[in-house]
Amino acid sequence: MWKLLKIELFKIFKRPRTYIAFGAIAAIVFLIQVALKFDGKSYVDLLMSNLSGSFEFSDEFKNKLLNGYLICFVILNTLLIQMPLLVALIAGDSIAGEANMGTLRLSLTKPVSRTQYMLVKFAASVVYTLALLIWMAALALFGSMLIFGTNDMVVLRSEGIEQMKDFDVLWRYVAAFGYAAVALTTVSALAFLLSVFAENSIGPIIATMSIVIVFTILSEMNIPIYDKTIKPYLFTSHMVAWKGFFYVKADAEGTTINGSIENLPAVLRSLGILVAYIVLFFSTAVWVFRKKDILT
């Protein structure tokens, strides 16, 4: 199994297109960091325009606000919507790509069961997803901390502002990246499942992206009829729950409670739903693949 996994990883990381995703992430992160380094104050003005009637925002305040933690949050907010496409590029190709190249039947002549084969293929996709996420964490979090420094973190929600002390932030990012790994693995599992049905990798990749886009739009729409009927069951509604680690509890006077999470049970419930989706997608993929008549 381990040898097979190494072969699969070698195949993934040998292909030049694998690195397109790493390049794309580096470019997006770099562009956002440059923009906020040179014109961050305009961005803060835009975000704080609602509050400018009640509060004073000095240049010193804006400089402190634009610290590495906030920049990373802005990047994650932008990138975690695009990341599924990059993840689907590899996961959608794992079975369909082999079928397309005509090597699937040959691969199955090895002395491994189809279930083991699928496990190895999926594990390789997950390793790729984790590598992508670690790359993003290194650039977005540590890169921003290096360029912008650290300070208290302020998170803007539609109906309120959350502020955390700087010593209370890093563990939240560790938790958020861990959560994002599970969220992206869900997309990976979906692309992997769709890959079983196709003999060309374009189909599963586009289908995965279409599903993610439609579900994301439904998740973000504020239509009451969908709020309790559809939204709770869409995996995309739970993919943004990493933000829950940045929503803090406060006492009766509005003072932040260090180390607290506003609604941890909800975040854990969302995590459970994503894990259930991964199990569902992967086991369905295995079940279909075991029954499939492999002709290529």
Place this chain on the structure above:
Amino acid sequence: MKRIFFIGLFIFIVFSSAGQAAEDIINKVKAKLEKVNDYEAKGKMKTNVVFIKAPIANVKVYYKKPNKLRINNESGISFIPKGSVNINLNNIFINTEGFDIIDVGKEAGTNLRIIKLLPKDENAEVVLSTVYVDEVQYVIKKAKTTTRENGTYELEMTYGKYAEYGLADKVSFSFNTKDYKLPKGITFDYDDGSKKEEPADKLKNKKGKVEITYSAYTINKGVPDSVFK
């Protein structure tokens, strides 16, 4: 006729002596405050605004005559309300054309003297200040300032070892906040399903409060102008 004259004379004496007393009180309060040319104070600031969750901040407050005031969060970030310059009580008395002083009497229960200050300058930013003065220590315990553009500010002070300079150990500054809302399309909030049904005006036009508890003042040792930039 004689009786009416004496009653009129009595009312005039009572009211004019009361007005005089109010002016005296104000002068004594001002004299105390004028002993301070500048200060640097360390303290802890607590922000209580309905839509902000913020930690308690370690702040330094700098003041320099006549009306320069700066609140600096030494390490972190603090939302400083507009009009916070009014936490310096000297600011109440800055008016080139002086005030009309109205003695309203004593507040029931607290025995504080309520005095209203009406700026003579019709174009002044401050429309009306009401101060509640402790007549024993000659310090302002409460103040309410109505401004032309920025609503009403309320101050409450507790005094300790710096009372001789008219400087409070604790200041509570209340101010008006405007409504806060950002589109969900910008914030991409995580909806954890626990959305509470709030009244529509919950976040609108509420009072915010900032409390500063001072631990130490450094008085009249000089504060550079660069601090206020």
